[in-house]
Amino acid sequence: MNKTVELDMPIFPKVRYSGWHLDEIEPSLAEVKERHYINDQAFGIEVNGQATAYQHVPDALTAQGVRVMSMLKAQALCPELLSQYVGQVIPATTDRLVAQNFHYFNTGIFVYIPDDTQVDDVLQLALNHVATQGQDMMARIVIYVGRRVKLSIFQQMHTLGEVKSKASVVIEIIAATSAQVTYANVDAFSDVTTAYINRQALVTEHATVNWENASFNDGNVITQLESHLRAEGATSHAEVIALSSKKQVQGIMTTVENSGRHSVGHIFQRGVILNRSKLVFNGIGRIIKGAKGADAQQESRVLMLSRRARGDANPLLLIDENDVTAGHAASVGQIDENQMYYLMSRGISKKIARKLVIRGFMGEVLAKMPTKFAQQLIIDEIERKLQDENETS
């Protein structure tokens, strides 16, 4: 890992992760060939370790030049196209973890959607950590969305196997002029996976990238989510929900950088903390000089459901231009007693009422998940984490 050690580790305020040794990663060659998380006939791909367990692109889209393939296949079949985009959103020299991923990734997914392609179905991407041998996942997802394309993506990540190991996943999205992208993801690594996840989007003129990010991992995770509003009228709504349980730590840093005029960047985060776990939301709205008419807003709210839970919501606005609108709100609080009372007044037990209120607290993001499956996955994850809560407390 000599190429990377001279760079600094990324800064995650209020999260101490040096003991996780995320910069000491041994890329795994493991694979699982069976499909686990994508339905037959769905438009998309499932990559488990280095294996492609499922892949389907409708013929009409293939004919228009749409590419959805594993990173290994892309490196073999269309290396020139791929190299135009890898590292374009997140420069390799950004920090030690980005550089490590850039130099050593050995799996992942490549998506290329040409200009003006009409895509009707949700693009489904599953990338799973094969934790059977103790080596780590080093993966990259690169997505290019052409001009005026409207695309909805649902991405999920899970752990297959039970050997403690690490995962480094870097995701780059380029939204060309006037592209409209919704990127919804459910991160659901198990407690054997310690993960570093970094998703960033380059949003160009009049393009939109909206994130619906659900962090439901069981292990320790740092997640970075970032939109670069590089041109006139670029827009991004970064919406995050997270649920932490047991003894895990989840640190989430969401950043929107407005450098384009009249760019709009909104951050909305909702987190719930159970047991002795920790959840930190850092929200950063940065407006660069010259981004006249830019709008940066953020709201982060955290519910603490146990005395021993630890949580934080840190909003930060960094503004270097006068002609802008900006605002922030943050809170750390308890469950809404009025909602609990209302549900219980219908005979619903405290336990079930609590589950419904938590789901309601995250409802705004839940409602925007692009498929029923994605919504149900989140509902099931909430249920599972609350079930675990009762067993451990």
Add this chain to the structure above:
Amino acid sequence: MTTLKIVNLHVSVEGKEILKGLNLTVRTGEFHAIMGPNGTGKSTLSQTIMGHPAYEVTSGHIYMDDQDLAELSVDARARAGLFLAMQYPSEIQGVTNAEFMRAAINARRPEDDPINVMDFINKLDEKREFLSMSEEMAERYLNEGFSGGEKKRNEVLQMMMIEPKIAILDEIDSGLDIDALKVVSRGVNEMRSDDFGTLMITHYQRLLTYIVPDFVHVMMDGRIVKTGGAELAQKLESEGYAGLRNELGIDAHLTDEDANSYFVEG
């Protein structure tokens, strides 16, 4: 027959005594109405019966048959047959109306015997149509983005789905136009049977022309000061609460007396 019996009830909110010795008995088969000026404790009564944690019973008792409600949590009171149609129902995004009502019905059944999905849907469709509610409301999030009128209808829909023994309707008529009021009233009247009793809390005599009560109680200063039949509501409509207060010689200040308007929510 089920009886809700309130005996010498005293209730404080944040240290201030609101109910000062209230007595009332409601049996299944009976429709009761409570009227009274603003600030007299009508909503305190309804929330206390349901068990809202902010309302402290300092003395007195509330019984459902032989069961003292002080021993029951909010959800257990509901399962014992109580229902409160709230003045300000909560909104809960992420939980659909249908799912919420199914959870409420299943809460009353053994855990291993939930209501059959088709039975549930058929019942929901029937009640929903009876209340002229659109089909899509079942899949909308609970009260989220509902207008005032839709929320009230939804409260009545829940009541019809759950079929409680005793329902307290807290200002079910407020904010309703005349058409919506008729629909809501139709729902309540549809429930009338030997197995159902209700306690309606209202400012307006208007509601009682659509849902005719067997008993009308007037509340002032934390107590019931007069009980009569449906004609009492009409008398109040023409004479106002101040007239009754003076007639009974009660020393109570009416919140809205200065404005001389007892029928406007403050």
